[in-house]
Amino acid sequence: MTQYSIEAVLPHADPMILLSRLVSYDQDSAVCEVDITAESAFYNEQTQTVASYIGTEYMAQSIAAYAGALALDDNAAVKIGFLIGSRKYKTFSPEFKLGQTLSVSIKKLFQEETGLSVFECNIADGETLLAEAKINVFQPEDPVQFLKEQ
Numbered sequence: 001m002t003q004y005s006i007e008a009v010l011p012h013a014d015p016m017i018l019l020s021r022l023v024s025y026d027q028d029s030a031v032c033e034v035d036i037t038a039e040s041a042f043y044n045e046q047t048q049t050v051a052s053y054i055g056t057e058y059m060a061q062s063i064a065a066y067a068g069a070l071a072l073d074d075n076a077a078v079k080i081g082f083l084i085g086s087r088k089y090k091t092f093s094p095e096f097k098l099g100q101t102l103s104v105s106i107k108k109l110f111q112e113e114t115g116l117s118v119f120e121c122n123i124a125d126g127e128t129l130l131a132e133a134k135i136n137v138f139q140p141e142d143p144v145q146f147l148k149e150q
Contacts, residue, residue, distance in 0.1 A: 009022055011080045019058065023103075032103075034104060050096045053089075055096070059086075063106050064081055083137055084138050106121045
């Protein structure tokens with residue numbers, strides 16, 4: 001596993017890079033972390049939290065970081081992908097709190113040659129499970145061409 005900065009593996013720009021770092025990855029899974037700070041995107045100053053529904057984007061960006069790291073390992077370009085949807089997003093906390101470091105784990109369950117994939121994802125704070133879902137993503141071979149056709 002090569003250590004990549006989160007900016008190197010995500011096809012996003014600030015302020016929409018929501019992850020703090022890519023911790024580990026292999027051919028089928030990855031772990032990323034999110035530090036909840038007062039500078040976090042979607043941070044609510046009144047409650048000092050980020051709403052837990054933002055967890056779906058943390059999961060999707062973790063999948064993108066995983067795909068980006070694998071692409072860089074193959075000397076390929078990091079490509080954009082599309083969040084198609086989530087299934088059974090369950091949250092066990094209404095918000096993520098200031099000072100928490102969230103661990104976002106993703107595991108590939110299925111991938112088609114077309115670029116459609118399904119990942120099992122969860123968000124935890126230490127041993128405490130905060131959210132889980134199955135996330136469907138699509139990364140076409142040529143995403144730019146795909147967007148032009150639309």
